[in-house]
Amino acid sequence: MADWSYEGKTGPAYWDCLSEEFALCSSGKYQSPINITETTKTDLPLLEFGYRPIPLTIKNNRYTFQVIAETAGALKIGDEDYQLLQFHAHTPSEEGVDGKRLDMVIHLVHQNIHGKLAVVAVLLEKGEIANPLIETLWKMMPKTPGEPQQHDVQIDISQLLPEDRNYFTYEGSLTTPPCSEGVKWIILKQSISISAEQLTQYHAIYSDNARPFQPLNERKVFSSN
Numbered sequence: 001m002a003d004w005s006y007e008g009k010t011g012p013a014y015w016d017c018l019s020e021e022f023a024l025c026s027s028g029k030y031q032s033p034i035n036i037t038e039t040t041k042t043d044l045p046l047l048e049f050g051y052r053p054i055p056l057t058i059k060n061n062r063y064t065f066q067v068i069a070e071t072a073g074a075l076k077i078g079d080e081d082y083q084l085l086q087f088h089a090h091t092p093s094e095e096g097v098d099g100k101r102l103d104m105v106i107h108l109v110h111q112n113i114h115g116k117l118a119v120v121a122v123l124l125e126k127g128e129i130a131n132p133l134i135e136t137l138w139k140m141m142p143k144t145p146g147e148p149q150q151h152d153v154q155i156d157i158s159q160l161l162p163e164d165r166n167y168f169t170y171e172g173s174l175t176t177p178p179c180s181e182g183v184k185w186i187i188l189k190q191s192i193s194i195s196a197e198q199l200t201q202y203h204a205i206y207s208d209n210a211r212p213f214q215p216l217n218e219r220k221v222f223s224s225n
């Protein structure tokens with residue numbers, strides 16, 4: 001894959017020029033992330049997270065850390081199962097709500113049997129509480145890019161979920177090249193807390209890695225409450 005980054009001549013404004021495979025990054029009409037302003041209240045399916053503890057497998061992919069979570073279970077959206085594949089983080093949050101980005105976002109990437117991706121975004125805001133799972137992840141976060149490393153420690157991914165399961169949803173894309181579309185986005189409204197120290201520790205390894213807001217075009221954002 002062509003070299004891309006978050007700044008300068010290989011930054012988001014030029015992704016489409018770096019490879020023919022990245023054309024959608026500029027021509028796509030269903031791109032992510034977006035700034036959420038107007039929403040339509042709708043009866044949306046409930047989210048049921050059926051995650052189970054797994055051994056931690058984590059890698060540094062140059063842009064952020066990624067936890068491989070293919071055995072961690074599924075998210076049920078209404079009556080449809082989406083298997084968790086992996087999760088990773090961005091700073092600041094890629095999603096905006098009324099123009100405001102939060103300090104960080106975790107993207108939990110799922111896929112159903114038809115290959116459709118559903119990404120759950122958990123927003124993180126600087127606060128007093130240091131999230132226990134983030135505490136564990138940060139200790140194991142590889143400082144340099146490389147292959148995934150498995151550790152002798154169990155993680156419970158449900159510790160990343162807020163209590164309130166209300167959400168926004170819309171149809172979008174991957175937020176990194178090749179910017180493929182057909183991705184169902186689910187943005188949980190309630191944020192969780194990250195400590196100032198944890199944010200600093202992340203930034204010691206990774207620079208800002210949030211793609212700019214993309215035009216909404218003809219799309220609608222739906223809200224569960």
Ligand SMILES: [Zn+2]
Pocket residue numbers: 088089090107175
């Ligand atoms: Zn992401």
